Amino acid sequence: MLLFLDYDGPLHPDAVYRIRGKIVLKADGISLFEYAPILSDILRPHPDVRIVLSTSWVRVLGFDRAKSYLLAELQQRVIGATYHSAMNEDAFSRLTRYQQIARYTRRHATEHWIALDNDAEGWPDSERHRLVHVDDWLGIFEKKAQQQLALKLSRRV
Secondary structure (H helix, E strand, O other): OEEEEEEEOEEEOOOEEOOEEEEEEEEOOOOOOOHHHHHHHHOOOOOOOEEEEHHHHHHHOOOHHHOOOOOOHHHOOOOEEOOOOOOOOOHHHOOOOOHHHHHHHHHOOOOOOOEEOOOOOOOOHHHHEEEEEOOOOOHHHHHHHHHHHHHHHOOOO
């Protein structure tokens, strides 16, 4: 089972900027990856779930650096990313998040997967059951999102 994970939105508010090489969250009272422990708790009963990074952080910072921002227990689950440096960055950036994920699942013949993301653009109705669509600000902190993710993990979409 794969979990395609976006950072901005799901793990902290979608108000992240790169200013002079530094990553800055412009949200008072909240820190980067503040909601990550919640995701870790939800995944704990599912040790076989692996994470594929579907965040723009990989394209901007590189895979290893983007991965390094996660909690250690989440880092251990990461097996790859939808973007890699051999890809055409401009072409990749024009794809919707769903298209990026779909390309990965076809390339790796992945059947069982879900996505945790605040971007629902371009998701076909036939695949929406795989998306845990979270609020831009509340992300996985929102109880409804936590329940949806836990349910999808237990059902093995």
